Amino acid sequence: MKRLALMLLAATPLFAQSTIPNNPGVKATVAIRNATIFPVTSAVIPNGTIVFANGVITAVGTNVSIPAGATIIDGTGLSVYPGMIDSGSSVGLIEIDSVPGTVDTSEIGDLNPNAQAAVAINPHSELIPVTRVNGVTHVVSVPEGGIISGQSALIQLAGWTPPQMVVKSPAAMHVRFPRLRSAPLVEVPQEEEAEKERTKGYTKDLDRLRDTFRDARAYAKASAAGTRRLDRDLLLEALVPVVEGRVPVVMHANQARDIRAALEFADEFQLKVILSGAQDVARLIPEVKRRNIPVLLGPILSLPQREDDPYDLLFSNAKILHDNGIQFAIQTQDAHNTRNLPYHAASCAAFGLPKEEALKAVTIYPARIWGVADRLGSLEVGKAATVIVTNGDPLEIRTTVSRVFIAGEEITMDSRHTLLNEKFENRPK
């Protein structure tokens, strides 16, 4: 099979479709026993058993009867975790950065609330198998660019069509909150005239954003009142569930003043808000805590913006949020290396976040933030059987993920990378 796949790979036109086998469409009854089970939402179970059938977890514990006909996997020496969730990624929307024909992340223009990631996900992208074989089973695929970038989709990294992959769409509306782009990253008062010039573009962007949200609010009211037939406006229509508080807005902002402005903007329109990036979040703990909003931190393996920022600024934020009882999750904002999500989380643990919290930040916390904790994020009866089997802590690089189940279907561990490895590791001279 692998050889066949490779031959196909060689024969297919450039960037067409991955030939890695997709999910098999079989939701078998499976029992993994004698394993160390990490349910995430409850204590670790040594020598435990987990059973799932029809794509749903039916039992987790030490005293579990295995249904007749179940496929039994011996988990001796192995660990079982829920699949990991990246809260911000562009997997599915991009193949090769420098080849524009393969990039669908950023629409033209600044205001694209009607752009939907869910319709542009390529189920056969090579990035998908590469990502999931390291235990990252779900990503929020996020549109980029402009001011209102569009609507993200929470997808599972298995499926034959985009609808089969989409778990939730829209997951959120994404706003790249306007920032003082050209201003130097210092906080000393600037010459008044220069400051004015710099803020001109910023003010204009902010006005456009505010006008759009005002229009959307008016549009929502008029639609609800039903007083007269409206010419449909897809742009404003996309914002209706947002201004009505039914769909969250992810505010992408990093500097303290931009985060503050984004929060005030959200207050003004009574938006359900999630902060993303938030490099300076530690300076705004009371503001964030008071509003009870979640924060998506990351990429963690990234550089602080100011040269006098502490070297560990981004490694330390998660601990600070945890200590202050603020809900958070960790994201990569990557595509090709979304597979490294667990190491972004581990880097927070290296700087004081408890290890269990780092694991939660890529499992149950994102599931809660995205409103899918009834299905994902932990190993509990009734949840989707999205399960990874490892030989240790998945947040450690040296750990190997040996099996992946997504919604009960066992996923091949092949990827573009494993196949190329097999093809060349023993190449004859």
Added chain:
Amino acid sequence: MKRVLLALVITLSVNAQERVTLIRNATILTVTNGTIERGSVLIRGGKIAAVGTNVTAPANARVIDATGKFVLPGIIDTHSHTAVEGSVNEVSLPNTGMVRIADALTDDDISAYRQLAGGTTMALILHGSANAIGGQSQIVKWKWGRPVHEWLVDGAPRTIKFALGENPKSANFRPPPGMQRQYPSTRMGVEEVVRKSFIDARDYLARRDEYEAKRKRGEAAIPPRRDLLMETMADILTGRIDVHAHCYRADEIVMLLRLADEQGFRIRELQHVLEGYKVAHEIAAHGAGAGTFIDWWGYKHEAYDAIPYNVAIMTRHGVLTSVNSDSDELARHLNHDAAKAMKYGGLTEEEALRTCTINGAKQLRLDHRVGSIEVGKDADLAIWNGHPLSTYSRVDTTFIEGEVYFDREQDLVRREELRREKEERLKKEKDAAAAEKKEKAK
């Protein structure tokens, strides 16, 4: 910040020659001689004076108790653009081998300090890859707080950057309006640029030899006009400059190795070399080293076949392989890349550790001075609070030549001082601005 650091370093510099430091009771990852549990490292005069379980220190030694901690040689990054003032590319010609990156280094790039905080102590600073031959590189140590001329490693080999593939053929670069596309624009052209440079250099050498011969014979002779580029190319041919070549695809790797064989010089290190795994036999046969990032892929077409097993496959084929960064960010955690060489392809722990330490030192031909914990080598090392191949570990203290250039405890103290100083200065500025406004209003 910088001033504070500077002050610290200067204090430490007093009597650097005599100062003795003992790091005791740590797990010493020597890299070349295995692991020593509950071991000690004695540092004297900037060099490693003793390593082992039974090391005693003189009474005046500074003793660091490293119980439960790990000591790793300073990480060596053979692909850096840190501390370069302005652009890394002299883009005007396809061959700019005459320019030197050492002429454009600064000592105020905070990235150097951040890399120390990740245990990285040495780097090869390279030009960019816009030209087939980009310019002469520089080996440095991140002696943050010292003037930049002290960062340059004395007696380090001279090095030059070559580049193949998409970048020198300007595949992803559209010239601004009014500017012509620069030759070359294919891999054929890139090969021709490199080949012609060496053929010209041979002519140059021949003219010089001819002149010298005439002069020796006492004949009247006019010296050939000096050409700094041709001298550079000639120095490569005569083995005085090591070539580090940026490359991606298997075909261009083979092309360069054959060209080098034909011209009679050796490629010291293939840089990036993302498809090195496809031609590992050929690389090993030539004797080139390979420095790569382990899992970046797909950012351009020539990186679409990059696989994280590259390091393991090349290593298994006998290629001297290192992990390097090409990034101010990645340079802070090359230990992660080393760990990935175990994950992808199953290198042993020692093999993995070599990829970020001694292998880079060998590629830079400085392994007699750095890259492992051995008596007589420079005391460039870091104390880690856990095993450096664990994602949960971080660096506590980093030494270069026995001096502390990063210390987490001191960093925490200093950042608080800095915060207070900044607050005070901001207040002063604001007060002054308010007073001035008041004055104007009057």
